[in-house]
Amino acid sequence: MQQKTLGLIHTSATLVPMFQQLVSEYLPQVKVFNIVDDSLIKNTIACGELTPSTARRVVNYVGSAEAAGADFILVTCSSIGAAVEAAADLTNVPVLRVDQPMADQAVRTGKRIGVIATLSTTLGPTSDLVKRRAAVAGKEIELQAVLCEGAFDALMSGDGAKHDDMVGKALRELSTKVDVIVLAQASMARVADALAPEDKKVPILASPGIAVQHIASLLKQA
The missing domain is CATH 3.40.50.1860 (Rossmann fold)
Structure with a gap:
């Protein structure tokens, strides 16, 4: 082959x-x-x-x-x-x-879906994608979109700790209101990984790993 x-x-x-x-x-x-x-x-x-x-x-x-x-x-x-x-x-x-397999997994996981981003330019497209993938799957969802204002600027200026603190706080808060959380940016995955087990009340999905595993399954089928 x-x-x-x-x-x-x-x-x-x-x-x-x-x-x-x-x-x-x-x-x-x-x-x-x-x-x-x-x-x-x-x-x-x-x-x-x-x-x-x-x-x-x-x-x-x-x-x-x-x-x-x-x-x-x-x-x-x-x-x-x-x-x-x-x-x-x-x-x-x-x-x-990169975010389509993640959106599909979120739609399969729960009805109340949270989308979190540090950039408005990412929050909109990812939220829109989740809604469209839910429509493709024929599933009704409730979407809650959260923008961590200032976190991206902190990251770009070299203050990774401030970025992680802001995103972590937003994740902990959002997890009490939804069934599953979608990270709109790959850069936020490390924050989710670092959360204490008691703060991960719901699945938190990051796109890179899910996308690569999805490609692996497609190539296997081919």
């Missing part, structure tokens, strides 16, 4: 080692290459939304990944998810936005 190739498209270089570790754990037989452009997320944050020009660049990167030989393409940033879905329609290999 020919070795498969996974193309990863990131908007932050910090995500490369995280996904490298997940791929070596769940997809040891798969070749991987990375495309990184942090201007995609910087432009999206500066504009407050995903603009058509940034979306076009995302589509171009997906096309480049296909041309480079990817059998499967994963885009690891939730803020540009709408462009990923547009790219999927133009590409001859499977293209996945």
Whole structure:
């Protein structure tokens, strides 16, 4: 059987080692290459939304990944998810936005779903995705979206402790009101991992591991 190739498209270089570790754990037989452009997320944050020009660049990167030989393409940033879905329609290999398998798992897990983010540009697209995946599954849900204002700025200015403290507090509070929590950003996963067992009243889902395991199951079926 020919070795498969996974193309990863990131908007932050910090995500490369995280996904490298997940791929070596769940997809040891798969070749991987990375495309990184942090201007995609910087432009999206500066504009407050995903603009058509940034979306076009995302589509171009997906096309480049296909041309480079990817059998499967994963885009690891939730803020540009709408462009990923547009790219999927133009590409001859499977293209996945990182948060879709997580959204599907949340819909299967409970009716009251909490979505938490440190960026409004991520909170909107992830909340929208959860609603649409619930509709696909034919399930009624109640969505509660929470924005940790200031946490992302703290992280960007090098104050990781302040970011983690703010996100942790928001997670503890939200867990008393919902059946399952969705982390809209991969950067928040370490905070959920560090919570005390008594603070994890409900499942807290992070997209990277769920997405890579989903690809592993798809490749097995293929």
